[in-house]
Amino acid sequence: MNAVPGHFVGLDLGTSGVRAVALDAAGRPVTSLRRNWSDAERSGRDPGAWWDAVRGLLGQLGARLPAGPVAIAVDGTSGTLLAVDRDGQPLGPALLYHDARARAQAARLAALAPRESAAHGAASSAAKLLWLRDQGLPREAARVLHQAEWISGGLLGRYDRGDANNALKLGYDAAEDRWPDWWLAELGPVAGLLPRIVPAGTVVGRIDRAVARSTGLHPLSRIVAGTTDSIAGFLATGVDDLHTGITSLGSTLVLKQWSAQPVFDPDTGVYSHRVLGRWLAGGASNTGGAALAVHFTPAQIAELSLAIDPHQDSGLRYYPLPRPGERFPANDPGRIPELSPRPADDARFLHGLLEGIARIEAAGYAHLTRLGTAPVARIVTVGGGAANPQWTALRACVTGVPVRSAAQEEAAHGAALLARRAFLEG
Structure with a gap:
């Protein structure tokens, strides 16, 4: 036995x-x-x-x-x-x-x-x-x-x-x-x-x-x-330290991170699981792939991304949401999507959307840090958005830490x- x-x-x-x-x-x-x-x-x-x-x-x-x-x-x-x-x-x-x-x-x-x-x-x-x-x-x-x-x-x-x-x-x-x-x-x-x-x-x-x-x-x-x-998806990445954040870029934006102690913030939907004797904290924003899908197909996103210089600021300050309402990093049920002005250039518009999601990601990790998690020194990405190299480079610029795709996420x-x-x- x-x-x-x-x-x-x-x-x-x-x-x-x-x-x-x-x-x-x-x-x-x-x-x-x-x-x-x-x-x-x-x-x-x-x-x-x-x-x-x-x-x-x-x-x-x-x-x-x-x-x-x-x-x-x-x-x-x-x-x-x-x-x-x-x-x-x-x-x-x-x-x-x-x-x-x-x-x-x-x-x-x-x-x-x-x-x-x-x-x-x-x-x-x-x-x-x-x-x-x-x-x-x-x-x-x-x-x-x-x-x-x-x-x-x-x-x-x-x-x-x-x-x-x-x-x-x-x-x-x-x-x-x-x-x-x-x-x-x-x-x-x-x-x-x-x-x-x-x-x-x-x-x-x-x-x-x-x-x-x-x-x-x-x-x-x-x-x-x-x-x-x-x-289980988090465990698949093999991340084992307190300073690495896991970002899931699916229809929504989900952040997870190991924590030395449990952190909770009911107002923003942050809570902690005990996993393998440690704590796993996380939160989820309503932004993400669903906010992009309102404007572009996956094929259009892939094509337009090629025209984006991730090291240049778009000059746009968007808060992309698929519909009104946000939960994390700030709980605001009445928050409306901020998507103006819209430039004539679709690539620049997409640039602004991707930047906006990256800023929400950075704010999300900052919120987790305020609650008691360690500051992130690197980010590992899972989900469909992980395959977009321009978005990955742009997120590294906005968050100020290295960003890479997970070798395994199933x-x-x-x-x-x-x-x-x-x-x-x-």
Whole structure:
């Protein structure tokens, strides 16, 4: 039971499908697989589709990998929640990460939860649990679990464990390592549905025998408590120091950074996860790729960028947003996009947009520093914007620190590293 697995598998359940990555003992990728959602599965609410995809990919891995035990960790979308019975069978469709129907329940949480709690907001899994309770949970409900926790439970053959990263939005107190008293009092008997929480990266047991038989995986394979998709993506970069910021340039602008202590700022949506015995802080602005997409296609951005001199100031002072409202580095729901004057030259207009996003990035890291993180000395970039060399050089000029693209950013890779860490670096 104590033997070190020969390979480490990460499973990433995303919005477009499931990815699987296998690493060898040295952390080198051995194989990767992907299963996209079909049109019928695209809503993402059917846990049965998640399980079928995972089992299918593990079966392919079982046929590809050398004989011997593996370790598996799962990441999933943060805040996606479902209720299950004692056998782990879902009692309805999942409530997805962006589901915000629980507005009335969020208002109640606003009056109960400490300001620094990640339970706030209609899309939090805490609000979703209150919504399920208020709708009348079925008598057979035995547990509420997040997406990654439910898949891990299926691999284990039991559904009693959750991980501290997914649990944060369910009201878990990461600083105290427990479910807080205010939350247990509010839930009453429903508190019995909460799983036992362990740190991400904890070995939680041996693979279920039936799963091992159906996938061809070794029966001594181990399951490791997983994490959220965004944290797995951060881990994939391999960044391990306090002075490196990770910027995700996707549809939004997301900043993450290791911190020596937890930092929280509910007003700007900054909170901290405990990961591998340390703290990971972050915040997200509404600017980013979605703000660019209002004006240009990806092909146009690539072409116009070639005409930009990143070392020259555009002379424009934009605050690019796809629509009114900002949350980080300053919380301003009424903030309108600042995009004038617009020059006739599209390349100069794009230059101003990219500069504006870079200034928001710099302000975001400055805000994290004010809250208690170390000043960034370098930035590693993930997401679609990382492939734009002019934007990268421009961001280095604006932030005043070197900027480079991450060698690896796939969440499944990060989950595999988490599984490896449990045995080789823990």
